[in-house]
Amino acid sequence: SNGCLFGDGNGGQGQINPLSIRTNNYGNADYDIRHNFSGDFLVNPKFKSGSRVLQAIGNNWQLSGKVFWRTGLPFSVSDGNTALGNGGGSTFATPLGTGWGGSSCGSANAFTGGAVVPCINSAAYLDSSVINNFTAWSPQTRNQLRGPHYFDMDMNLFRNFQLAERVSFAVGLQAFNVFNHPNFAGPDATIGDSTFGTISGMVNSPTSPYGSFLGFDSSVRVVQISGKIQF
DSSP, rough: OGTTSSOSSSSSSOOOTTTTTHHHHHHHTOOOOOOOOEEEEEEEOOOOOHHHHHHHHSEEEEEEEEEEEEEOOOOOOOEOOOOOOOSOOOOBBBOOOGGGGGOOOOSSSSETTEEOOOOOOOGGGGGGGGGGSOOOSOOTTTTTTEOEEEEEHHHHHHHEEEEESSSSEEEEEEEESTOOOOOOOOOEEETTBTTTTOOOOEEEEEEEOOOTTOOOOOOOOOEEEEEEEEO
């Protein structure tokens, strides 16, 4: 991913196995998204009535929106108790048993009895802190696990006023993340950390009042009043 220079920190950037790059480094890209949906809609309702007053009130409205949904970004579980591998990077954790590659962190941590339940089970991986050496490399390869999915919907509601034949003025509301849906970042995926398996952050919204490239630092609902002149 990006020439292994600017990854997201979850896939491992150094060569893990000194015998072969493909053995552990070959896998999904840091930004591999398997399912993605985005769409736009625009509605200009027209009401017919014998009353000019009702027509004036009910017409000239515009409802529009944008929706984003995608599956989670991939990540790897690293073993923070060791520093084997070329380049000083930590090795991948060694899973115990089968089926670990099909797991996912869902949408967030679970809460049971007032305590946070990590979305990754540390007992499913070898505790390398209690052994002196390894007899085999981890069968885990880069980015086989998936983080939380993402969902966001923006909506606009405008009232249009015709000022001249080719000039109109619209005023209304723009709501970013209109449902105030929380979107969580990936979990701490390093075994040995006290926060292993827990999610502590949110991800940025792709759209905001400040533009999509300014890195809006929150995913909460934001509403603004807007006006525009069309000519």
